[in-house]
Amino acid sequence: MSSSNPFANGFAAAGSSRSFSGDRQKGGRPQYMTVGGGSASESAARLQAMLDEDSGYGGSIIGDETMENVWHPGPAEDRFTPNHTPVKGGQDSAAAEHERHAMAAHVHQMYYNQNRTALARAISQTAETLRKLQEMNAKWPAHYPTVQRPPSPAIPSRPDVRPGLHHTQSTAGNHRELDRPPLRPSGLRRAGTSLGELQSGEGSSSNAVEKASEAPPRLVTPQLAQDFSVLKIELKMEGLPQSEIVHSLEKQSVAALLDNQINNSIRHLFALRERIEDTSSKVLVTGDLNAGKSTFCNALLRRKILPEDQQPCTSIFCEVLSASENAGVEEVHAIPHGFVYNRNDESTYSVFDLKQLETIVVDGDRWSQCKIYIKDIRSVDQSLLNNGVVDIALIDAPGLNNDSLKTTAVFARQEEIDVVVFVVSAANHFTLSAKEFIFNAAREKAYMFMVVNGFDNIRDKRRCQEMILKQIAHLSPATFKESSELVHFVSSNAIPVAPGPGDGPPGGSGGGSGGSSGGVSFDGGNDRPSKPDDEDDGDSGKHGEPGSPPKKGKGKEKEAQEDFDELEASLRRFVLEKRARSKLAPAKTYLMNVLGDLTTLAGVNRDVAQNELNRVTEELKQLEPVFEKSKKARTEADDEVASNIEKTAEDVYALTRSTLTTSIAHVAESDLGVNYPGVLGAYNYADDIKAAMLNQVAETVRWCEERAREKTVGGVSAIKSLGILHLGDSYVDLTFRSEKMFRSRRDALARQVDFETELWDFFDLTSLWERQEKVAGTSMALTVAGVVGGRMLGGVGWLDGALTATRVVGVTNIRRMLIPGLLLATVLGVSYTISQIPSSLPKRLSAKLAAQLAQLDYTHANSTRISAEVRRALKFPADKLREGLQKNMEGLQEQRRETVKVQQESEVARKYFGNLIRESGEVRHRVVGVDLEGPAPGVAGGMA
Numbered sequence: 014m015s016s017s018n019p020f021a022n023g024f025a026a027a028g029s030s031r032s033f034s035g036d037r038q039k040g041g042r043p044q045y046m047t048v049g050g051g052s053a054s055e056s057a058a059r060l061q062a063m064l065d066e067d068s069g070y071g072g073s074i075i076g077d078e079t080m081e082n083v084w085h086p087g088p089a090e091d092r093f094t095p096n097h098t099p100v101k102g103g104q105d106s107a108a109a110e111h112e113r114h115a116m117a118a119h120v121h122q123m124y125y126n127q128n129r130t131a132l133a134r135a136i137s138q139t140a141e142t143l144r145k146l147q148e149m150n151a152k153w154p155a156h157y158p159t160v161q162r163p164p165s166p167a168i169p170s171r172p173d174v175r176p177g178l179h180h181t182q183s184t185a186g187n188h189r190e191l192d193r194p195p196l197r198p199s200g201l202r203r204a205g206t207s208l209g210e211l212q213s214g215e216g217s218s219s220n221a222v223e224k225a226s227e228a229p230p231r232l233v234t235p236q237l238a239q240d241f242s243v244l245k246i247e248l249k250m251e252g253l254p255q256s257e258i259v260h261s262l263e264k265q266s267v268a269a270l271l272d273n274q275i276n277n278s279i280r281h282l283f284a285l286r287e288r289i290e291d292t293s294s295k296v297l298v299t300g301d302l303n304a305g306k307s308t309f310c311n312a313l314l315r316r317k318i319l320p321e322d323q324q325p326c327t328s329i330f331c332e333v334l335s336a337s338e339n340a341g342v343e344e345v346h347a348i349p350h351g352f353v354y355n356r357n358d359e360s361t362y363s364v365f366d367l368k369q370l371e372t373i374v375v376d377g378d379r380w381s382q383c384k385i386y387i388k389d390i391r392s393v394d395q396s397l398l399n400n401g402v403v404d405i406a407l408i409d410a411p412g413l414n415n416d417s418l419k420t421t422a423v424f425a426r427q428e429e430i431d432v433v434v435f436v437v438s439a440a441n442h443f444t445l446s447a448k449e450f451i452f453n454a455a456r457e458k459a460y461m462f463m464v465v466n467g468f469d470n471i472r473d474k475r476r477c478q479e480m481i482l483k484q485i486a487h488l489s490p491a492t493f494k495e496s497s498e499l500v501h502f503v504s505s506n507a508i509p510v511a512p513g514p515g516d517g518p519p520g521g522s523g524g525g526s527g528g529s530s531g532g533v534s535f536d537g538g539n540d541r542p543s544k545p546d547d548e549d550d551g552d553s554g555k556h557g558e559p560g561s562p563p564k565k566g567k568g569k570e571k572e573a574q575e576d577f578d579e580l581e582a583s584l585r586r587f588v589l590e591k592r593a594r595s596k597l598a599p600a601k602t603y604l605m606n607v608l609g610d611l612t613t614l615a616g617v618n619r620d621v622a623q624n625e626l627n628r629v630t631e632e633l634k635q636l637e638p639v640f641e642k643s644k645k646a647r648t649e650a651d652d653e654v655a656s657n658i659e660k661t662a663e664d665v666y667a668l669t670r671s672t673l674t675t676s677i678a679h680v681a682e683s684d685l686g687v688n689y690p691g692v693l694g695a696y697n698y699a700d701d702i703k704a705a706m707l708n709q710v711a712e713t714v715r716w717c718e719e720r721a722r723e724k725t726v727g728g729v730s731a732i733k734s735l736g737i738l739h740l741g742d743s744y745v746d747l748t749f750r751s752e753k754m755f756r757s758r759r760d761a762l763a764r765q766v767d768f769e770t771e772l773w774d775f776f777d778l779t780s781l782w783e784r785q786e787k788v789a790g791t792s793m794a795l796t797v798a799g800v801v802g803g804r805m806l807g808g809v810g811w812l813d814g815a816l817t818a819t820r821v822v823g824v825t826n827i828r829r830m831l832i833p834g835l836l837l838a839t840v841l842g843v844s845y846t847i848s849q850i851p852s853s854l855p856k857r858l859s860a861k862l863a864a865q866l867a868q869l870d871y872t873h874a875n876s877t878r879i880s881a882e883v884r885r886a887l888k889f890p891a892d893k894l895r896e897g898l899q900k901n902m903e904g905l906q907e908q909r910r911e912t913v914k915v916q917q918e919s920e921v922a923r924k925y926f927g928n929l930i931r932e933s934g935e936v937r938h939r940v941v942g943v944d945l946e947g948p949a950p951g952v953a954g955g956m957a
């Protein structure tokens with residue numbers, strides 16, 4: 014007996030080529046419909062689209078496992094594996110069949126454990142890789158690839174982004190280029206502000222990039238938007254597409270957002286590990302209010318454990334577990350709000366008797382959930398709870414449309430659940446909350462077990478089936494595809510159950526070992542009012558099977574039981590044999606997604622790092638000679654400036670010294686511009702001469718200063734030329750104001766030089782004598798007069814003069830000539846001497862001046878002063894030039910240091926991301942290798 018699926022026929026009529034298990038014969042191997050063998054119908058296309066979208070967490074359906082190189086198709090969702098185990102019957106004897114099942118279960122368990130271990134290891138490795146990525150991201154802000162926004166006239170292109178700035182994926186990218194699905198666009202580009210740099214020096218690849226930029230703009234397809242499924246940076250901002258927002262963010266902000274995503278991802282990975290390491294499988298029974306969830310659970314348990322009521326009653330999560338997990342004791346542990354259940358810690362829960370369950374489940378204010386430990390009365394072969402393979406927890410959840418708080422709780426709970434059994438009322442179909450729940454849960458669980466309950470209430474069963482399946486096709490296409498196994502139309506209340514805890518001991522007359530069909534019937538003990546058979550119009554034999562004769566009474570009940578038995582067999586298969594998928598698939602899917610993201614991220618960042626490395630290496634290559642030149646320039650300019658200053662100062666000293674020496678020596682010979690006023694003004698004349706001479710010397714000093722100034726100006730401009738030569742634009746020109754030189758001490762000379770004019774200065778006896786030699790013999794008298802006069806005037810003394818005259822002329826002659834001669838001589842001498850004052854006085858005075866200047870060391874002092882001033886004046890621009898050169902060199906040194914640092918960082922990043930690609934690829938490869946199908950039970954049986 015099996016539930017038929019008339020909807021499949023409707024589908025076939027719509028033109029799709031498919032077979033459906035509605036044709037399945039009782040006792041035969043189940044058959045499965047196939048979708049899309051022929052031309053795709055609109056519905057099929059829509060379904061396919063839904064399948065593709067079904068991968069928020071990667072739950073989409075992919076036909077094979079060759080997706081290692083395929084971008085994010087949701088590789089390991091909990092897809093359904095066609096069952097290889099005969100539902101029942103067959104040629105083998107029951108014992109052989111049983112043994113084969115047992116062996117298959119063992120082999121499955123072994124594979125399951127292997128896969129579980131492999132996934133747990135992959136989770137740990139991935140979490141560690143993510144942690145390292147976080148560290149790297151802190152040091153070297155990772156770049157987040159964003160999609161190329163199609164250029165549109167309405168949206169001006171970013172000025173800071175050159176056209177052709179697609180980020181080219183090298184190895185990884187090209188690799189994907191070949192293998193990826195056609196929808197996946199490339200053209201990743203680097204986020205952040207330095208996009209422009211990426212293109213430089215890319216050689217031939219930049220040509221490719223250029224070509225790519227010429228290609229028609231690619232739109233951000235939903236597929237591309239999903240490229241980053243786990244490490245996706247979710248931002249919502251009015252009016253801007255997601256990619257654009259990420260793109261406009263600073264590198265640091267993107268890195269911070271990424272860091273946050275990594276944290277979330279690590280957290281999720283740990284939760285997944287916890288989940289796969291939890292050996293029990295959790296089956297959540299959920300559905301609309303009053304859909305019959307509790308009744309269904311009781312039917313599964315064949316015991317009336319959970320309270321059923323026509324009014325909504327279950328307001329807390331009721332987890333039914335095997336009493337073997339509670340030391341074989343049947344009881345209820347009610348967990349108050351805010352407590353985390355720990356069976357070994359009684360402070361986390363209150364213990365109740367099973368009888369009290371009714372009061373607990375309605376008390377949602379006090380309790381958040383309860384654990385119900387019961388002894389399973391069914392055999393290992395039949396029981397879901399006590400199945401001999403895995404611990405099962407059956408969770409009866411509050412009705413979805415109970416209240417929003419509880420609905421949210423159910424939504425949240427499903428994430429940690431391995432299998433979802435959705436109970437829908439055959440009469441009411443899917444409500445809005447139900448639809449929402451199924452859509453949401455499909456992110457992780459593409460397959461859901463659907464229990465359409467209360468089928469006994471339905472008159473037109475076939476129509477009901479059609480309508481419900483149609484809805485399921487929309488809500489969970491994967492489930493619809495396997496509807497013969499996953500969708501069951503039953504009447505839970507038709508299943509005989511042992512009386513509840515308050516109604517007597519469990520087991521009833523059946524003793525807990527009864528089978529389902531043909532097993533112990535609890536008819537006698539069933540406290541349910543038996544349903545009037547006339548509700549069913551009898552238009553179908555088995556639910557809705559057309560053409561079957563109407564069944565009444567016992568026949569109908571038997572049929573309902575058979576349907577339920579079939580449901581149970583499917584559910585057991587779904588939970589146990591597909592456990593690997595239901596429990597491990599979310600981990601596998603998530604791992605595949607996060608590793609895929611990591612590979613993309615690493616690929617982009619490795620390329621960015623490589624570009625950065627190329628750029629800075631090139632920069633360094635250019636910087637090195639510049640730096641060396643600058644170092645050389647600094648030394649050379651230093652020397653040149655120093656020698657320039659030295660030479661200028663020396664030249665100035667030499668010029669000043671020679672000029673002054675000459676000037677002082679010849680000051681008497683130059684035209685001093687002083688007129689001789691006559692003997693009476695001789696003293697004034699002497700003063701004027703003296704002043705003129707001092708002035709002359711001062712003028713000479715001034716002249717020397719002027720020359721020194723000129724030389725300094727020349728020196729300054731020589732320094733400037735050097736500065737421009739070596740520093741270029743960065744040379745800071747200084748305005749040199751030469752007039753500010755030699756502002757002091759120039760007039761000090763008059764005060765320093767101080768000599769009195771003496772009488773003798775007026776008479777130049779030396780020249781007189783020379784003159785007398787020249788005119789010798791012309792006249793004795795003159796001679797005598799000259800000699801005598803000269804001597805007399807020379808201050809030798811009268812006596813001495815007289816004696817000399819006596820010796821020359823003789824005593825007698827002297828006596829005769831004495832008077833007139835003396836007179837004449839005197840007159841002549843005096844008049845001559847007086848006449849010689851204008852020529853003799855300057856010489857005398859200049860000699861005196863020279864002597865005094867020499868005494869003052871005037872020439873040297875002035876030469877030193879002037880040259881020192883020159884040196885001082887040149888020192889300032891020279892120092893500035895030196896400073897500039899030093900700064901320039903230091904700047905280049907710093908730039909070099911920085912560039913080397915970036916080079917090293919890029920090198921590290923390139924290696925790191927290169928390794929990350931390899932590592933994540935390896936882990937991904939291992940994850941892909943985790944075959945959640947395991948060997949087909951038939952194969953396992955064959956091995957036995």
Ligand SMILES: Nc1nc2c(ncn2[C@@H]2O[C@H](COP(=O)(O)OP(=O)(O)OP(=O)(O)O)[C@@H](O)[C@H]2O)c(=O)[nH]1
Pocket residue numbers: 301302303304305306307308309320321322323324325326327328410411412466467468469470503504505506507544
């Ligand atoms: N006719 C018919 N009645 C059913 C069936 N299953 C459950 N019921 C009845 O439907 C009512 C609600 O059943 P429950 O099992 O309490 O429903 P529920 O979904 O657990 O309700 P809440 O937990 O309160 O949301 C009860 O009176 C059941 O006897 C069925 O298959 N056929």
